[in-house]
Structure formats: structure tokens, C-alpha cells
Amino acid sequence: MTKTKIDLKVVLLGYASVGKTCIVTRYTSGQFGDTHTTIGGAFSSKRVVVGETEVLLGIWDTAGTERYQAVNVSYYRRANAAIVCYDLTNRESWEKVTFWAEELTQNEPEIEIYIVGTKLDLIQQGDIKAVPEEEVKQTARRYKAHIFETSSRTGENVSLLFQTIAEDFCKRTNNGTNPVNSNPSNVVNVNTQTQKKKGGCC
Numbered sequence: 427m428t429k430t431k432i433d434l435k436v437v438l439l440g441y442a443s444v445g446k447t448c449i450v451t452r453y454t455s456g457q458f459g460d461t462h463t464t465i466g467g468a469f470s471s472k473r474v475v476v477g478e479t480e481v482l483l484g485i486w487d488t489a490g491t492e493r494y495q496a497v498n499v500s501y502y503r504r505a506n507a508a509i510v511c512y513d514l515t516n517r518e519s520w521e522k523v524t525f526w527a528e529e530l531t532q533n534e535p536e537i538e539i540y541i542v543g544t545k546l547d548l549i550q551q552g553d554i555k556a557v558p559e560e561e562v563k564q565t566a567r568r569y570k571a572h573i574f575e576t577s578s579r580t581g582e583n584v585s586l587l588f589q590t591i592a593e594d595f596c597k598r599t600n601n602g603t604n605p606v607n608s609n610p611s612n613v614v615n616v617n618t619q620t621q622k623k624k625g626g627c628c
């Protein structure tokens with residue numbers, strides 16, 4: 427049986443301390459703990475399976491601090507999906523969502539945008555949402571973006587977010603065969619019989 431392998435580049439963008447690094451750490455190592463301010467960008471990867479397709483997610487975490495903003499262009503260039511984060515409890519962090527969505531739409535119109543409200547556990551503990559849901563939906567409609575709410579502390583919706591990104595990408599590109607939004611040089615067909623057996627999801 428043939429299995430297709432495709433690469434998918436994902437970039438995380440958003441205001442400082444919204445929890446970008448924690449999303450990546452939760453997803454790639456299942457942990458939540460202390461983080462340091464990201465300087466420049468940090469790369470990690472994880473393999474997911476979508477039907478008969480193996481998707482290698484290359485994940486770029488970027489710095490939220492204003493002074494690194496210009497550098498982030500090099501991280502989102504040729505990305506297939508962008509996770510644009512804001513802290514559900516912090517209005518100031520929301521203002522950056524429009525900034526990044528606008529910038530991506532102008533510079534990389536093929537990128538699929540996922541607006542992600544982070545720190546959902548704080549809302550579940552009684553904190554008030556800083557941005558009304560209708561406003562989030564309006565912005566999402568404007569940029570044809572998807573909406574997620576996650577907690578890296580509890581892990582809620584974190585794996586679902588990346589799995590959805592992979593599934594959407596496979597649908598959009600017909601498992602990587604549509605060159606519009608995939609990198610054809612990174613699409614290979616492999617015979618699974620000659621491959622080492624891999625665990626379910628990495």
C-alpha cells in the first residue's frame with residue numbers, strides 16, 4: 427500500500443507572553459512548564475497521520491517581543507498555516523491578531539490562518555474573556571480564519587488544533603498533490619512495506 431508523505435510548515439505568531447512556546451511544548455512533548463522569552467525563532471517538528479498520508483509538521487515558534495517583529499517575516503515566509511495567538515484574558519494581545527492577519531494576507535495570501543485564544547483554563551476558573559466572541563468571529567470572517575481556544579496548562583484542544591491544521595491542509599492540497607499550497611518537491615510516495623513501523627502519531 428502506498429503512503430504519501432508531505433511537509434507542512436506552520437508558524438506561530440502573536441503578542442509577547444500569549445503562550446506560543448507553551449502550545450508547541452505541550453504538543454511536541456506533552457508538558458507544561460517554565461518557558462523563556464523566545465529570541466528570533468525556534469523550530470520543532472512532529473509527524474501526524476491523516477488517512478493514508480503522513481504529514482511532517484515543521485513548527486516555527488516566533489518571538490512576540492516588538493523588537494523582533496521585523497524578523498518574523500523570515501519565519502512565516504512560505505508557511506502553509508499560521509497560528510495567530512492571543513491571550514483570552516488580555517485585550518492588548520488581541521490587537522496584534524489583526525496586525526498579523528493583515529500582514530499575512532498581504533504577504534503570503536496562501537497561508538491558512540488559525541486564530542487561537544490561549545489560556546482557556548483561566549476562563550474556566552472564572553476570568554472574563556477580554557474580547558467578545560462576536561468580535562473574534564467578525565475578524566475570523568474577514569481573514570477567512572479558523573477559531574480555536576486552547577489551554578496548554580490542561581492540554582485542552584492543543585492536539586486537536588494541529589491535527590485539524592494537518593487535515594485541512596491535506597483536503598486543500600488533495601494530499602499534497604495540488605501545487606498551489608504545497609511544496610511539490612517535498613511530496614514523496616513511499617512503499618510502507620519498506621518503511622520502519624512508526625508509532626501512531628510520532
Ligand SMILES: Nc1nc2c(ncn2[C@@H]2O[C@H](COP(=O)(O)OP(=O)(O)OP(=O)(O)O)[C@@H](O)[C@H]2O)c(=O)[nH]1
Pocket residue numbers: 440441442443444445446447448449459460461462463464465488489490491544545546547548576577578579580
Ligand atoms: N494559565 C495558563 N498560563 C499559560 C498558558 N500558556 C502559557 N501560559 C503562561 O504564559 C506565560 C508565557 O508563555 P510562553 O509560552 O512563554 O509565551 P510566548 O508567547 O511564547 O512568549 P514570547 O516568547 O515572549 O513571545 C508563561 O508564564 C506560561 O506559563 C495556559 O494555557 N494557561
